[in-house]
Amino acid sequence: MAAESTAVYVYGIVPADVETEPHAIGVGDPPSEVTVVRHGEIAALVSTLESDLPLGTPADLRAHEELLDGSAAVCPVLPLRFGAVMTDTDAVESELLAANEDQFRAALDELEGRVQFVIRGRYIEDAILRELLDENAQAAQLKDEIRGKPEDATRNARIMLGELINDAIETKRAQDTGKVVSELEKLDALINQREPTHDEDAVHLAVLVESARRKELEEMVRRLIADWDGRVELNLLGPMAAYDFVTKPAPTG
Structure with missing residues (x-):
């Protein structure tokens, strides 16, 4: 049987020193554990996703918001719009974080303490x-x-x-x-x-x-x-x- 196709769901951008809560879960059915992809001083909150399954259920929206709101209570967060999906963690690092490093770092600095x-x-x-x-x-x-x-x-x-x-x-x-x-x-x-x-x-x-x-x-x-x-x-x-x-x-x- 062919291997199941997966992608990476991206929730938002945070400082690189952020650690996720144990067993934090995100979107999808079943939901996957949330992890961190880092690049320099910034990072992305992500989880794996079966790429052939549609998103958009109330549970998905709720999981997206709860993760971001919970993170914002302890650190600055740049939320991405619901539905941000990339091919893999390498793409998250190179195409999202590295490509926008200066912009994201400056925005996180502005949000610090707010x-x-x-x-x-x-x-x-x-x-x-x-x-x-x-x-x-x-x-x-x-x-x-x-x-x-x-x-x-x-x-x-x-x-x-x-x-x-x-x-x-x-x-x-x-x-x-x-x-x-x-x-x-x-x-x-x-x-x-x-x-x-x-x-x-x-x-x-x-x-x-x-x-x-x-x-x-x-x-x-x-x-x-x-x-x-x-x-x-x-x-x-x-x-x-x-x-x-x-x-x-x-x-x-």
Whole structure:
């Protein structure tokens, strides 16, 4: 029988002195143990992969992120996009690490002592609707006009009300996001504003902050949670790898 074809999956770039956790596993079914390929002062986190098996299951995505986020908690990491596969470890060293050594080393130096978090908030529907109706007399009037009436008979009024509410939420989102950005600037954080993923998103920011200022960030978020109690459900996610700031495209090989 022919030998099974394998390839090497690459998760990210780390300093060369990094050691993987015992029995750390990565993508694939069954998953392979994660190892390190080194070149000079940099290295790549990798695992073997049966090249004829497709990637992309929820378990694969979860394994990719968990490995990178766990590594980012202890050292700088340059995450590669999901699906980075090369032919073998020699290709990883020569075509990825050696070919990009200076760039990768400089990027790791910039990330030293920093970590990414995501601040995400969503408006509480009833609360934001009351707020908007209190502030917008036209919207309040339309709301009264359609109350208790058949949907067909109030179609135009409902469309107009929906447009007013959507526009008002966009304005609120910009104002509330600006408030959070102003607070983050006091922490000398790098900020990447993400696109809303839901109509009622209030804030969606990726933040790169010094690890030493993590407690300050957490305290800032606690203050905002208290200020927006009953209005916005606010969450701080992380620490995680710096996906929004340094993600590299998948290598070919």
